[in-house]
Amino acid sequence: MLHVSGFMFQANKGFGFIDVLVGTALMLIIFTGIYGAYQLGFKVIMQSKARITATALANQRMEMVRNLPYDDVGTIGGIPSGTIPETENITRNDIDYTIKTTVVYIDDPFDGTAPDDPLPSDYKRVRVKVFWGGKFSGEVVLLTDVAPKGVETTEGGGTLSISVFDASGIGVPQADVHVVNNNVEPVIDANYQTDDNGNLILAGAPTSTESYQITTTKAGYSTDRTYGVEEVANPIKPHASVYEGQLTEISFAIDRVSSFGVDTVSSGGADSFADSFLDQSKISEWSDIVVSGGEVTLATTSEGYLDSGYLISIPISPENLTYWDEFSWTDSEPQNTEIRYQVLYFDGQNWILIPDTDLPGNSSGFGTSPVDLENLATTTYSQIELRGNLSTTDASTTPVLFDWQVSWRTNEPTPIPNVAFTLEGAKIIGTDEQDTPVLKYSQEHTTDSNGHIDILNLEWDSYSFYVDRETTGLDLIETQPPQPVDLLPNTSQSVTLVLESENSLLVTVKDANTLEPIFAASVRVYNIDLGYDNIRPTDENGQAFFIPLEQSSYDLEVQMDGYQTYTGTVSVSGDTTETIVLTPL
Numbered sequence: 001m002l003h004v005s006g007f008m009f010q011a012n013k014g015f016g017f018i019d020v021l022v023g024t025a026l027m028l029i030i031f032t033g034i035y036g037a038y039q040l041g042f043k044v045i046m047q048s049k050a051r052i053t054a055t056a057l058a059n060q061r062m063e064m065v066r067n068l069p070y071d072d073v074g075t076i077g078g079i080p081s082g083t084i085p086e087t088e089n090i091t092r093n094d095i096d097y098t099i100k101t102t103v104v105y106i107d108d109p110f111d112g113t114a115p116d117d118p119l120p121s122d123y124k125r126v127r128v129k130v131f132w133g134g135k136f137s138g139e140v141v142l143l144t145d146v147a148p149k150g151v152e153t154t155e156g157g158g159t160l161s162i163s164v165f166d167a168s169g170i171g172v173p174q175a176d177v178h179v180v181n182n183n184v185e186p187v188i189d190a191n192y193q194t195d196d197n198g199n200l201i202l203a204g205a206p207t208s209t210e211s212y213q214i215t216t217t218k219a220g221y222s223t224d225r226t227y228g229v230e231e232v233a234n235p236i237k238p239h240a241s242v243y244e245g246q247l248t249e250i251s252f253a254i255d256r257v258s259s260f261g262v263d264t265v266s267s268g269g270a271d272s273f274a275d276s277f278l279d280q281s282k283i284s285e286w287s288d289i290v291v292s293g294g295e296v297t298l299a300t301t302s303e304g305y306l307d308s309g310y311l312i313s314i315p316i317s318p319e320n321l322t323y324w325d326e327f328s329w330t331d332s333e334p335q336n337t338e339i340r341y342q343v344l345y346f347d348g349q350n351w352i353l354i355p356d357t358d359l360p361g362n363s364s365g366f367g368t369s370p371v372d373l374e375n376l377a378t379t380t381y382s383q384i385e386l387r388g389n390l391s392t393t394d395a396s397t398t399p400v401l402f403d404w405q406v407s408w409r410t411n412e413p414t415p416i417p418n419v420a421f422t423l424e425g426a427k428i429i430g431t432d433e434q435d436t437p438v439l440k441y442s443q444e445h446t447t448d449s450n451g452h453i454d455i456l457n458l459e460w461d462s463y464s465f466y467v468d469r470e471t472t473g474l475d476l477i478e479t480q481p482p483q484p485v486d487l488l489p490n491t492s493q494s495v496t497l498v499l500e501s502e503n504s505l506l507v508t509v510k511d512a513n514t515l516e517p518i519f520a521a522s523v524r525v526y527n528i529d530l531g532y533d534n535i536r537p538t539d540e541n542g543q544a545f546f547i548p549l550e551q552s553s554y555d556l557e558v559q560m561d562g563y564q565t566y567t568g569t570v571s572v573s574g575d576t577t578e579t580i581v582l583t584p585l
Contacts, residue, residue, distance in 0.1 A: 078190035105203030171198020265413030304395025324373035340365025415451030473548030501548030517542025
């Protein structure tokens with residue numbers, strides 16, 4: 001204990017937990033700020049060093065240009081032609097620099113412009129761009145004009161006026177223009193960019209007939225170009241010509257590219273209701289029966305089993321119902337026992353039996369599984385219930401119902417994998433020898449194992465989809481949206497191709513105990529005589545879809561880890577569905 005000037009203090013023996021937390025937080029804030037400032041400073045220093053070097057390289061190139069004879073001021077393969085490389089790569093201080101030099105003639109409006117000006121190549125404009133990549137990338141651009149000793153040059157040739165527009169008719173600035181002409185000396189092979197209005201003027205271009213191959217594009221944009229007769233017999237936009245003292249004007253249209261997301265599906269799918277009686281959750285009414293351990297039996301008294309009982313399922317109300325398929329069950333009926341099955345519907349007031357006129361044999365009940373329900377009108381019978389009537393004449397014995405299920409078809413699409421189709425645009429580039437239009441875009445594509453494909457880098461256009469029935473066995477019955485499908489610039493459009501065939505098979509795989517669908521089971525369908533052998537995994541609904549098929553009998557093999565392998569056959573005719581129940585090991 002210390003006494004100072006009459007006051008008493010107690011020595012601090014250490015820091016508390018809160019003190020440590022606050023101190024740590026303050027230190028983190030301080031050091032984070034210091035580190036951020038250090039990073040910013042480092043970036044500024046590195047960019048400054050790189051920019052200084054780039055500026056020096058650009059000035060060196062400009063000095064070289066100023067010391068050249070006027071006739072040599074031009075790029076190798078460019079318009080005008082000269083001795084300067086168009087592109088050069090140089091490394092300084094472990095940084096890779098690219099020097100891009102562009103030289104063009106300027107048609108000064110002081111003495112008129114082409115075609116009124118007979119000598120439009122008044123002087124040359126040199127643009128030197130030095131750029132570098134990496135973490136601290138950047139660029140330096142210098143411009144200078146070089147004039148001839150006289151009032152203006154007497155350089156011959158004509159003038160190429162190139163305009164690049166987008167889909168709305170607005171000029172595209174800084175569009176890339178590649179000009180090639182192998183029929184002049186020296187050969188021209190040069191790259192340029194349009195100005196802020198999408199224009200490029202190349203004065204002093206050597207005269208040449210349909211030899212200037214011009215391609216225009218831009219990063220993230222489509223491409224437009226000229227075509228030679230070796231590509232298209234009668235091109236709409238042939239390679240450009242330049243005539244002495246004349247102006248050649250040519251325009252191109254490019255815009256941001258777009259994409260299609262294409263899904264290939266069937267015109268309908270399948271669904272089902274099932275109950276394996278693990279509990280009473282799917283039973284709406286029952287009497288004198290017992291549900292236990294996945295079995296339905298007759299209830300008992302002290303004298304044995306009751307002579308009869310029944311159960312009724314909950315209402316089955318499918319969404320997007322196209323037609324009912326079948327009613328099936330698994331049971332055991334020892335001697336002197338029986339289970340008869342019936343189907344009910346709601347008439348607006350009560351649940352009653354479907355009359356025999358619509359479902360023959362329903363009044364007396366069915367004893368053989370499955371029962372065909374395809375002829376039931378979905379307008380009248382949009383929802384149904386199942387009824388099971390258990391009976392015995394021997395009090396020591398009961399029938400047992402293990403499970404029952406109803407299947408139906410829906411208009412919900414099912415993916416069809418690996419479908420080949422042709423995608424064609426409406427734009428044409430010319431006609432062939434028979435005067436048949438030649439399309440700018442016509443490509444074959446194939447969807448993946450999920451029935452999907454993304455088609456990227458598409459030009460804005462009106463597109464149509466085609467499926468060859470001879471090679472695929474499929475008919476394209478509908479596209480969503482309807483075709484032709486308009487694709488606007490810089491958009492992503494989803495398209496569904498709805499297909500059908502004369503015969504198909506939809507296999508549903510379920511667990512024998514729960515009747516729940518099994519995901520990722522391997523389903524093999526094959527017919528050696530037909531040369532057909534295909535394996536597909538089940539989806540989250542436990543389904544695998546096989547289309548197209550020929551009308552025939554096929555072998556089935558279904559495998560899944562933890563389950564016994566199933567083998568069997570299925571007869572395929574029309575739209576066939578098959579439910580496979582796998583037994584756990």
